[in-house]
Amino acid sequence: MGSLIDLNLYPDSPLTDAAATAFLTLNVPKLEPKEEPFDEPPNFHTNFTNPNFDSAPNTQPDASKPVEQDVNGNDVYSEFNRISELFNAAFSGKTEKYDETEAIDPDSRAIVPVPEEEIQHSAVVDSSRRRNHQRSGELVRVTNLGLEDERYFRHVVRKTRMIYDSLRVFVSMEDEKRRNNHHVFGRNRNARGDLKSASVMKDRGLWLNRDKRIVGAIPGVYVGDIFFFRMEICVVGMHGLPQAGIDYLTSSQSSNGDPIATSIIVSGGYEDDQDAGDVIIYTGQGGQDKYSRQADHQRLEGGNLAMERSMHYGIEVRVVRGFRYEGSPSGKVYVYDGLYKVVGSWLETGKSGFGVIKFKLVRMENQPEMGSVVLKYAENLRNGPLESRPGGYVCMDMSMKKEKMPVFLFNDIDNNHEPMFYEYLPTSKVVFALERNGGEFAYDQNGLLVRGKPLIFECGPHCSCPPNCRNRVSQNGIKNRFEVFRSKETGWGVRSLDLIQAGSFICEYTGVILTREQAQLFSINGDNLIYPNRFGERWAEWGDLSQIFSDYVRPSSPSVPPLDFALDVSRMRNVACYLSHSSCPNVLVQLVLYDHSNFAFPHLMMFAMENIPPMRELSLDYGEADEWTGKLSICN
DNA sequence: GCAACATCAACTAT
């Protein structure tokens, strides 16, 4: 029997039927590792602080600098953009006269020679690899990131995800137009925007972490981050394969010839999987027919062998879990749950009677709570708040039924009930007449904001369109269950019990509108005035496809005069008032008109800039941080 | 229910 076990440890010695039959009569046999071929894992580059760009900041945090700038005062995106330009040039037919000896000057946009001493540090991978679109085989573990680096990578990941999401929406809207204009036989199906978006970004060199094989955490991706598409995970460099569940460094790329698994996706696609959270029994890949039925024995090769080798060397593996999830555009969500170690592997008879390879994975210590656990917890809170969390509720609906969904008020820290002292104001008061919408749809079929604009017109009370008209989104009120909660870090904060997809409407920022003159009378007590003209223009970031289309121009119409009013929230306010400030916010403000046509007093509507997991604090860029004392800057 | 889809590792041909 022992020889059978060894026989199956090599990729070129697949399990024969006879061997498998004999083998499977054993009780959960242990797979012995290869005869200790190496004591050491393949070569690693450790303490590698910046896997993307050699010249990115790697310094101690400096709280005095705005996050948008690096230590040299440069725009943090400039390097990102520079690399993108290089890739763009490389993929647009200019490859022949374009190599690492040239670069695009970030200021003049002209092609300039790269100084000799910088060439060998170029972040651009070698030309043959670039041409073949292939990933590098360099094994890297990212450690000891400073706060500044963390923020930098978060920005890059966030920006990349925004491009992916808005391009995906853009592609499906174009496809919808096309199908409406030309009735094509047999092509009524929606385009795969998820695939197309990723593909275009790949051609533009916008996928992250292609030049390294990262073992362990991906910089800028947090435990609990949520993805709606497999391709989205590929684009940020978490998992390089659009379908396969095990991503790995191949033996031919490994310095010692052993393949190494870097990441798995547990999607429940294998009947023999068992998932207990901290401990996963993961089924290897292979042996399924085209209907995803287990129809053959699995072999210890490819990703399966890589998992076994990762176990042998004690190398950590990223775990993403896939769930069915109502409300997701794809019907599923993928949650990054952190790092696990493979602690065991064996062969056993699966439910369908074929040999399957099992891996036991155990979650590593000292990591943030699992995203999938938080998802489950939030679901319990939605179904029975008091059962799941008996203590701490101040009020089960501080809007007093003025919102369509309850707004919970939660405080388990102190006895502060302050939000109850204000009248709840679901929408800012307006008294003018209606303006019609102009031109293209502002929202897609699912009510997602396509791209930010200076001002959006929704249909209003005088339109003859039905109430479920696609052009009525923000006026229909909140769709999520929010909770105002007391926090030691940020005072009051807001979080959602629901998963919020990027581009979704969150809520209006309400208050009593004061003109400049009125506000000046009020300014003795300035704490309770909000100045919307100070809000960061984050709407411009949403749907910014300038890195995809060279002729992309930032929307400039309709032109809106600078906002010249203040919101008085001293007596009446809504849930929005409790949002914390961040220079790396997950919520943006989009100006919207629907019930009147006065450009001077638009509604301040808030939309999600990211996929926001349940229980994660919402944050908004209030502009100058000094103006909003008491609110700390957070970045997650 | 099922076709279309993207990527890559591994293979074959040049």
Added chain:
DNA sequence: CATAGTTGATGTTG
């Protein structure tokens, strides 16, 4: 021996 081209495996999505 190196590189260019092909194929099979993988599972998701509408």
